[in-house]
Amino acid sequence: MRTKLMELTGAEIVVRCLQEEGVEYVFGYPGGAVLFIYDELFKQNRVKHILVRHEQGAVHAADGYARSTDKVGVALVTSGPGVTNAVTGIATAYMDSIPLVVVTGQVPTHAIGQDAFQECDTVGITRPCVKHNFLVKEVRDIAQTMKKAFYIASTGRPGPVVVDIPKDITSQKAEFHYPETIAMRSYNPVIKGHAGQIKKAIQVLASAKRPMIYTGGGVILGGAAEELAQLVRRLGFPCTNTLMGLGGYPATDRQFVGMLGMHGTYEANMAMQHCDVLLAIGARFDDRVIGNPRHFFAEPRTIIHVDIDPSSISKRVKVDVPIVGNVREVLRELSRQLEASNVTPDQEALKTWWTQIELWRGRDCLKYDRSSPVIKPQFVVEKLYEVTKGDAFITSDVGQHQMWAAQFYKFTRPRRWISSGGLGTMGFGLPAALGVQLAHPRAMVACVTGEASIQMCIQELSTCKQYRLPVKIVNLNNKYMGMVRQWQEFFHGNRYAESYMDALPDFVKLAESYGHVGMRVEKPEDVEPALKEAFSRKKDLVFMDFITDQTENVFPMVPGGKGLSEMILV
Amino acid sequence: MRHIISALLENEAGALSRVSGLFSARGYNIESLTVAPTEDATLSRMTIVTTGSDEVIEQITKQLNKLVDVVKVVDLSDGDHIERELMLVKVRAIGKDREEMKRMADIFRGRIIDVTDKDYTIELTGTGSKLDAFLKAIDQSAILETVRTGASGIGRGERVLRV
Numbered sequence: 001m002r003t004k005l006m007e008l009t010g011a012e013i014v015v016r017c018l019q020e021e022g023v024e025y026v027f028g029y030p031g032g033a034v035l036f037i038y039d040e041l042f043k044q045n046r047v048k049h050i051l052v053r054h055e056q057g058a059v060h061a062a063d064g065y066a067r068s069t070d071k072v073g074v075a076l077v078t079s080g081p082g083v084t085n086a087v088t089g090i091a092t093a094y095m096d097s098i099p100l101v102v103v104t105g106q107v108p109t110h111a112i113g114q115d116a117f118q119e120c121d122t123v124g125i126t127r128p129c130v131k132h133n134f135l136v137k138e139v140r141d142i143a144q145t146m147k148k149a150f151y152i153a154s155t156g157r158p159g160p161v162v163v164d165i166p167k168d169i170t171s172q173k174a175e176f177h178y179p180e181t182i183a184m185r186s187y188n189p190v191i192k193g194h195a196g197q198i199k200k201a202i203q204v205l206a207s208a209k210r211p212m213i214y215t216g217g218g219v220i221l222g223g224a225a226e227e228l229a230q231l232v233r234r235l236g237f238p239c240t241n242t243l244m245g246l247g248g249y250p251a252t253d254r255q256f257v258g259m260l261g262m263h264g265t266y267e268a269n270m271a272m273q274h275c276d277v278l279l280a281i282g283a284r285f286d287d288r289v290i291g292n293p294r295h296f297f298a299e300p301r302t303i304i305h306v307d308i309d310p311s312s313i314s315k316r317v318k319v320d321v322p323i324v325g326n327v328r329e330v331l332r333e334l335s336r337q338l339e340a341s342n343v344t345p346d347q348e349a350l351k352t353w354w355t356q357i358e359l360w361r362g363r364d365c366l367k368y369d370r371s372s373p374v375i376k377p378q379f380v381v382e383k384l385y386e387v388t389k390g391d392a393f394i395t396s397d398v399g400q401h402q403m404w405a406a407q408f409y410k411f412t413r414p415r416r417w418i419s420s421g422g423l424g425t426m427g428f429g430l431p432a433a434l435g436v437q438l439a440h441p442r443a444m445v446a447c448v449t450g451e452a453s454i455q456m457c458i459q460e461l462s463t464c465k466q467y468r469l470p471v472k473i474v475n476l477n478n479k480y481m482g483m484v485r486q487w488q489e490f491f492h493g494n495r496y497a498e499s500y501m502d503a504l505p506d507f508v509k510l511a512e513s514y515g516h517v518g519m520r521v522e523k524p525e526d527v528e529p530a531l532k533e534a535f536s537r538k539k540d541l542v543f544m545d546f547i548t549d550q551t552e553n554v555f556p557m558v559p560g561g562k563g564l565s566e567m568i569l570v
Numbered sequence: 571m572r573h574i575i576s577a578l579l580e581n582e583a584g585a586l587s588r589v590s591g592l593f594s595a596r597g598y599n600i601e602s603l604t605v606a607p608t609e610d611a612t613l614s615r616m617t618i619v620t621t622g623s624d625e626v627i628e629q630i631t632k633q634l635n636k637l638v639d640v641v642k643v644v645d646l647s648d649g650d651h652i653e654r655e656l657m658l659v660k661v662r663a664i665g666k667d668r669e670e671m672k673r674m675a676d677i678f679r680g681r682i683i684d685v686t687d688k689d690y691t692i693e694l695t696g697t698g699s700k701l702d703a704f705l706k707a708i709d710q711s712a713i714l715e716t717v718r719t720g721a722s723g724i725g726r727g728e729r730v731l732r733v
Contacts, residue, residue, distance in 0.1 A: 123584060128595050132638040135583070152638060185733060186580055186641040311632035314625070 005177055010139040010170035011036035014103065017146035018047045020178045023074050025050050025065060025438055027058040031078025032118060033105025036170040050438065050467060053459035055082050057431035059089020059102060059160075060457065064432030065439045066098050067418045068393055070223060072154050073098070073435065078105045079167075080118030083125065088425060090160050091129035095422025096244060097221060099158035101149045108168035109137065122164040131159030139172040147179045156189025157309040158221055189308065193325030198333050201279075201304045201321050202341055208277035209349035210356075211237040214260065217244030217421070218282015218307060222327035225249070225414040228281065231335050236350060238357055240268040242283050244421040247411035252390075257357060258366075261289040262558045263403040266365035266567060269558065271357055273299060273565040280305045282327045285317040286422075293317060295563025306330045365556050365569055366407055375524050377401060377476040377548045380531075381408035384446060384474055387531040392444035393418060393436045397429040397453030400482035403554045405448040427456030430473070434460055437469040444472070444535060451477040451504055451545075461514040464541050472534050473543045475507060478550045486553045490568070491560075511543035522547045572601070572621050573647045574723045575631065576731055577640055581607050581614045585639040589616065592637065598622060598630055602655075602720030613641065613733065617722045619698075641733055650726035656693070657701045658683075660715040663690045667712060678704045689714060697721075 008016065014037050018026065027050045030038045041049050052058040055077045062073030073093075077086045083104050093100045107116040123135045132152050134145050142165065149161040205211065213235070219228050225248050232239045232255055239249045240260040249256055258265030260272050272278070272290070278301050283289070290296045293316055304321040305313050313322045323330055368378045381404050384392070394409055395418040396402040402419055411417045418436055420428040433447040447454075454475055464471055476482075484499040508518030517540045521530045527546065534542035555570040579585045586605055593600050601619040608615050620630060627645065634643045646653075663671045668690075675682055675692045678700070684691035694704055698721055705713065725731065 124587070127584075127588060127591055184638070187638050309636070311629065311636050315629060318625075 005175040007173040008176045009036065009040070009173050010142055010165065011040040013139070013142045013174065013176050014146065014165065014170065015040040015044060015047060016176055017143055017178060018074065019044075021072070021146075021150050023047050023072075026074045026076050027052055027061040027065070027435065028076030029055050029058055029078065029082060031082050031105060033079035033082075033107060033167045034076060034170075036167065037076065037103070037105070049076075050463065052431065052463050054457065055085035056088050056427065057434075057457050057460045057463065059086045059100065060092065060425075060428050060431035061435035061460075062100055062102075063089060063093045063098050064395060064418050064435030066093075066100060067432070068415050068436040069439050070415075072150055073100045075100065075102045077102070078118065079107055079122070080120045082118075083120055083122045087125060087129065088427075090126055090162065092420050092423045092425040092428060093160040094129045094131065096217060096420065097158050098160065099153040100160035101146075101153050102160060102162045104162055104164045106135070106164045106166040109166045110168070112166065122162065126162045129160075130162050133162035133164065135164045136166070136169055139169050140174040142169070142174070143176060143178050144182075147182050148184065151182050152187060156187075190324050191326045191329055193306065193323040193330035193333060195333075197321055197323045198330065198337055201323060201334065202337050202343060204277055204302050204304055204321055205235065205279065205338075206343035206345055208237070208345050210274060210276045210353045211235070211279070211345065211350070212271050212275035212277070213237050213239040213279045213281070214242070214272060214283055215239065215245045215248050215281040216242040216283025218327050219245055219248035220414045222282060222308065223414075224282070224328035224331050227328050227331035227335065231331055231338075234335065234338060235345065237279075238271055238354070240264070240272065242289055242421070243406055243419065245283060246406060246417040247414045250412040251410035252412055257361065259406055260564075262291070263407065263554050263556065265407075266363045266556055266569065267357055267360035269556070269564045269567060270360045273563065276301050278303045281331070282307060284312045284315065287316075290317065291558045291564045291566070292561055295566070298563070363569070367570060368552070372524065372549060374549045375521065375527060375546055377404050377478070377546070377552055378408055379524060380474060380476060380527055380546050380548065381405050381448065383528045383531055384448070385409045387528065387535055388444050388446065392416070392446050393433075393440060395419065395429045395433040395436060395445070395447045397447075397449040397456075398424045398426045399450050399453060399484075400486065400552075400554050401448050401450045401453070401476040404476070426453040429453060430457050430471070431460045431463075433471040434464055434469055437471050438467070446472040446474055448474045448476070450482060451475060451479065451507070452481045452501055458510070461511065461516060461541070465515045468539065469541060470537070470539055471541050473541070475543065475545045476548050477504075477507070477545050478548045478552070479504060480550060483554070489553070490557075507543055507545040511541070516541040516543055518543045518545065520545045520547065571623075571627075572619065573627050573645055574651065574653060574721060575618045575620065575634070576644050576646055576723055577616045577618070577634055578608070578642045578731060578733060579614050579616060579637075580639045580641065581612050582639060585614065586616075588637050588639055589618070589634065592633055593620075596629070596633065598626065604720040604722055610733070617720070619721050642731060644725070644731050646723045646725055649729055651723050651729070652726060653697050653721050653723045654695055655698050655701055655721045656695050656719045657704075658717045659692045659694065659705070659713065661690055661692065661708065662688065662712045662714055664688055667709070671708065671712065674704070674708050678707070680704065
């Protein structure tokens with residue numbers, strides 16, 4: 001006989017679901033449509049709520065939390081403007097395949113479609129930038145829907161899932177039962193790679209004369225860094241990471257040739273262009289990575305592509321050996337079969353290839369003027385790497401500083417580099433750092449940013465104060481939207497249309513007014529002492545305003561529409 | 571090339587807009603799209619007629635499969651299949667045109683399903699090109715109104731799309 005379960009309100013059910021999922025933190029902002037849920041959050045203490053200052057910050061913080069752990073990030077926002085403010089965060093997570101569950105309040109069911117106060121079509125607005133979304137219409141559906149949301153967000157190719165819950169549903173009652181497992185006939189992500197394809201891949205790898213291994217965010221998300229390192233070392237091939245893939249393979253290793261792409265290293269881009277066998281793992285050949293696809297095709301090569309998402313394969317680049325599956329599973333199987341098959345690539349050819357790569361590496365494409373009397377932004381990132389001994393979590397905003405952080409901070413572990421790659425969202429860095437710091441309370445967390453980006457979510461300094469989050473902000477201040485200025489210098493005849501930031505705030509005073517520590521650093525010799533002092537203040541958020549060279553550009557650069565080997569070099 | 575794609579999807583609110591949104595967001599063509607519930611009330615079947623290169627069609631089927639509401643996708647053009655479309659045409663039918671219109675409907679195996687003293691409404695089924703041919707064959711100035719359902723398709727013989 002079935003015992004009658006206790007009836008709970010929809011709001012209680014939502015909170016119970018979060019507890020059942022083991023959610024530590026919910027990042028959110030209250031409002032009319034979610035008041036019942038907030039009331040239930042108030043009555044318990046298992047799920048901690050982090051009050052942000054803007055809904056965009058809530059989603060970015062949940063995103064930073066998710067990227068730096070392997071957990072699902074959770075955000076809670078109210079209807080209407082709460083949702084529209086959250087959209088930038090949701091789209092950011094979607095482009096980078098970050099698992100999030102975003103619970104949104106909705107006007108009561110009877111008011112839906114009536115242009116009610118703070119009503120918007122949440123499911124419609126978020127549809128193009130979520131992995132999936134739900135509008136819950138019955139209180140008895142909440143538990144099942146929440147279970148599905150967490151399941152969809154975290155499996156297959158991860159992504160954000162929105163659960164929209166009308167206010168009246170959160171006050172109605174239903175029996176609560178949280179399903180332990182869920183099966184959906186329409187959603188069954190592939191895990192194991194096709195054995196025949198893996199066998200084919202082994203043959204191709206064994207035949208390589210100029211091989212290259214190119215890995216992306218999939219290696220990070222799939223938890224496959226260890227498996228990748230094993231395979232790369234066993235094969236002796238060069239390895240490059242995309243912006244999203246940094247930390248997937250240790251940047252300090254000799255076989256690592258640096259990041260590739262628009263601001264990738266000379267050696268990585270040249271090796272990518274001239275290789276005869278390319279093993280792509282959890283990467284998607286996007287426009288910032290391979291440049292002009294026609295130029296990329298001009299050289300014949302055999303491509304093996306491992307990805308959990310079939311639609312990523314042969315989307316921009318025709319692939320010879322597609323392998324759909326979980327990256328970790330496939331890499332394990334590749335290593336196992338390599339072991340068993342006893343094939344070894346042509347060592348003589350490999351040696352010649354490495355000689356060529358070392359010649360490219362000898363070009364020293366990341367060099368910059370170290371004797372400059374003004375602070376070079378690259379120098380700040382190098383010092384940041386030294387002072388933190390490469391052990392910090394680094395978040396970034398978007399622009400030149402992001403590229404310098406990616407080029408000069410040598411990530412040796414996955415989930416340490418937290419950056420908006422796909423959508424390129426300015427304003428991401430600070431709220432993301434907040435989420436990272438909560439997930440790793442004792443770790444060093446630095447947000448590398450610029451004076452333009454930081455102002456897009458500067459209000460989260462207040463959140464950092466409320467929860468005593470000692471994030472270190474490394475502001476590379478050149479008084480320009482640096483990347484915009486760089487493009488204007490290169491491609492628009494030095495006409496700096498609206499890329500100059502006049503009337504900047506005094507960041508030191510601004511930090512202080514939020515209750516934090518501010519520092520202005522204007523000379524190269526002061527950079528290291530400032531960083532050391534900042535990181536010695538274990539309990540303080542320190543905002544370091546580095547006044548850097550206004551004219552510095554990011555090199556190498558593959559201009560838009562050009563091929564990978566057509567770099568502008570310093 | 572023209573392709574006719576059939577998909578089974580969860581019969582849920584919003585499933586149609588996920589599909590149409592996908593097509594507009596990624597710039598794929600839709601020539602026609604029809605959808606209705608199946609004998610299993612939890613499933614809808616959709617037929618999409620689209621055009622594109624092999625690469626584009628491959629992406630379309632992959633992207634459709636990726637939608638969480640989509641249970642199964644098949645490109646009917648990959649094999650033998652039957653395709654039908656329904657059209658209702660309201661035509662002016664006065665005087666001697668009345669007889670002529672009736673004859674044309676018969677030739678195309680159409681049926682007159684509504685009659686007034688001034689017009690006929692003709693029901694016609696067939697492939698899209700047959701319907702086009704009918705419209706070309708009759709007096710253009712007699713056409714008052716047309717409505718077409720868009721193509722539905724089904725595989726021949728053993729080819730079955732079901733869960």
